[in-house]
């Protein structure tokens with residue numbers, strides 16, 4: 001598989017350190033609010049990466065943290081008159097609810113900052129001992145001038161960075177680029193005891209500590225949104241490599257933005273839609289399908305139109321799946337014949353196409369296109385005359401690919417029953433000479449890809465070819 005590595009700015013062949021234990025760390029949410037559609041993108045994309053690697057026979061250990069200590073959490077707690085812990089616990093619970101609806105599996109470990117304070121303190125101490133960090137008045141800073149590779153991920157030289165940095169007032173840091181590993185307690189803030197007095201960890205250190213602790217000193221893939229490249233991931237590299245002397249992550253993957261009017265969707269700009277809100281109108285799988293409709297590095301402009309498109313696309317897939325279930329109960333119980341075998345060989349070409357797309361830096365857009373092509377073939381060749389085995393195999397192939405994407409996974413909807421009921425209603429409408437209603441029922445079904453056919457034996461239906 002080829003993955004685009006931000007570290008080298010190239011698509012590279014993915015070679016894991018150990019195929020039986022592929023280590024992935026994804027930066028998780030800061031839990032002070034429901035997550036928005038933009039935040040959902042890395043969750044869905046890297047969940048799909050995990051599913052795909054598993055599909056290809058790798059064992060994956062996936063770690064995603066919760067940032068449960070942060071200014072925004074503290075502010076929120078103060079606003080609401082509750083503790084930061086109450087804020088973060090609430091939104092961790094809400095995270096799991098929304099993540100489940102959009103098909104994002106739980107990570108193997110979801111470490112929290114507050115549960116790793118001792119390890120964070122030891123890590124910071126190690127950096128001080130190794131000469132990479134210094135303490136000033138209870139704060140501890142990373143000394144960027146000591147880490148010669150600083151800037152290697154974001155491709156900036158330390159000189160450029162320093163020149164570009166704003167001159168900070170009252171600066172106790174040696175360089176404006178130095179960043180906090182430990183922050184001394186300010187009035188009203190939550191704090192832990194440390195060798196430097198009471199305080200709390202800076203943001204970046206948590207990921208270095210938790211990735212190392214739960215996965216090891218060198219991991220395979222480190223992932224997050226593209227806004228995290230600098231400073232967050234740059235700083236993670238500096239901390240981790242200064243501490244261990246080893247490469248921190250082999251592949252750095254960053255997803256592009258979900259935008260609104262071509263601007264990054266973000267909480268601070270207020271131009272966001274929470275997944276929770278979108279779920280009032282669209283199914284969780286539609287949200288997931290929408291997020292996978294583009295290759296993960298390309299931006300997607302969030303719009304109702306695209307959501308509707310995703311909804312229709314997913315519906316087509318469900319129709320095909322339900323039709324196969326319907327056929328399974330109604331076709332002749334016999335083995336696949338020669339002609340069907342030849343057709344199935346054609347169907348299997350779409351599995352190849354699907355894999356080819358996913359191997360190319362997880363191109364879910366092309367992978368979805370392959371699934372649609374497969375569905376088109378299935379719709380036009382698998383019908384009432386098919387053998388049960390052929391129907392079964394077609395259904396399995398469709399489900400194999402859909403489940404890698406985590407879509408169309410819901411149990412068979414009772415399409416048979418629903419359509420039979422509508423056919424019944426249409427008969428009734430015709431009897432009552434209400435042809436307008438009868439036509440409307442037929443047209444509505446047609447819009448969903450379901451074709452009614454009036455025969456002397458009654459009305460039959462099939463999926464549009």
Ligand SMILES: Nc1ncnc2c1ncn2[C@@H]1O[C@H](COP(=O)(O)OP(=O)(O)OP(=O)(O)O)[C@@H](O)[C@H]1O
Pocket residue numbers: 027028029030031037038039040041042224225226227228255256257258259264265266267268
């Ligand atoms: N508009 C977006 N499109 C894609 N990914 C995003 C977007 N906004 C945030 N992310 C990613 O969401 C993940 C969760 O991050 P986090 O909860 O810290 O969000 P955040 O950065 O606080 O969001 P915001 O930018 O809205 O303040 C990160 O990997 C981040 O890069």
Ligand SMILES: [Zn+2]
Pocket residue numbers: 026027028207232236
């Ligand atoms: Zn991180």
